Amino acid sequence: METTIKETKTLKSFRWIAILEGISYIAFFITMPLKYFMETPMPNKIVGMAHGILFIVYVILALVVVIQQKWGVKRFIIFFAASLVPFATFYIEKKYLRAH
Template identity: 70%
Template sequence: MLEPIQKETKTLQWFRWIAILEGISFIAFFITMPLKYFMEMPTPNKFVGMAHGILFIVYVVYAYLLTEEQHWTKKSFGVLFVASLLPFATFYVERKYLKAK
């Protein structure tokens, strides 16, 4: 799926953390959505939604930077981008593909 890691870099280390945090915020967002719409508690959703939005943008920027730094193809960037749209996928990508061999 993703090309092998060329070298361990600061960008890669930061991206691993960002991928985990983005995944956590995605899950938290799924928890706060029912609170907003079924229990009329919009405040948690407001904060979690803002954090998730910021982390999503940072994730995509770092995915691009990592793709450029590791000299990966656009397909690899596409895999990282799609992972940001699916619940739990950022955890999977971080665990399976972002470890230097």
Template identity: 50%
Template sequence: MPRSLKTPLGRFRFIGILEGISYLVLLGIAMPLKYLAGWPHAVKVVGWAHGVLFIAYLVALIAVTIDRRWSLIRVIVAFIASLVPFGTFWLESRLKKEEQAVS
């Protein structure tokens, strides 16, 4: 297992990237396939995967909040980042910069 996945923060960052990718695939590929090509199955499959990743993101957010004692504001920002397209990528870059500043 990669070293970064052994910590709650590392797992949160990894799941955040996957959740962000699934959200963009849902919005940018599956939804157009449903509405422009008449293929609703794409939304069903990608939507299900995104839903699972979103729940995993929330669980990882709770774990990292407990581990790092994140403030309520930080938790809210992390939650909102999951609702905005490209938000999890923005959050990942901020967390990476913070980690590099500490090292």
């Protein structure tokens, strides 16, 4: 189902946040072994905080973009679910947020 995308500042911001959130998720997986196996918690604290903030911003922007674009609840649920799965925000950015 192709949906028309109206390019807005919010949409551009959401695309960047989707990518950054995905990168922070990967970085979080890298810092977890440092915390638990090498007893070096500081990188995990920093990356964890960044990931948490990016997650919150991602979800808020997802809601705003869905409302602006008049996409509907199903699209928001897809975006939200993607924020919980590693690499999925990259897929969302490519499949749903780029003008085709």
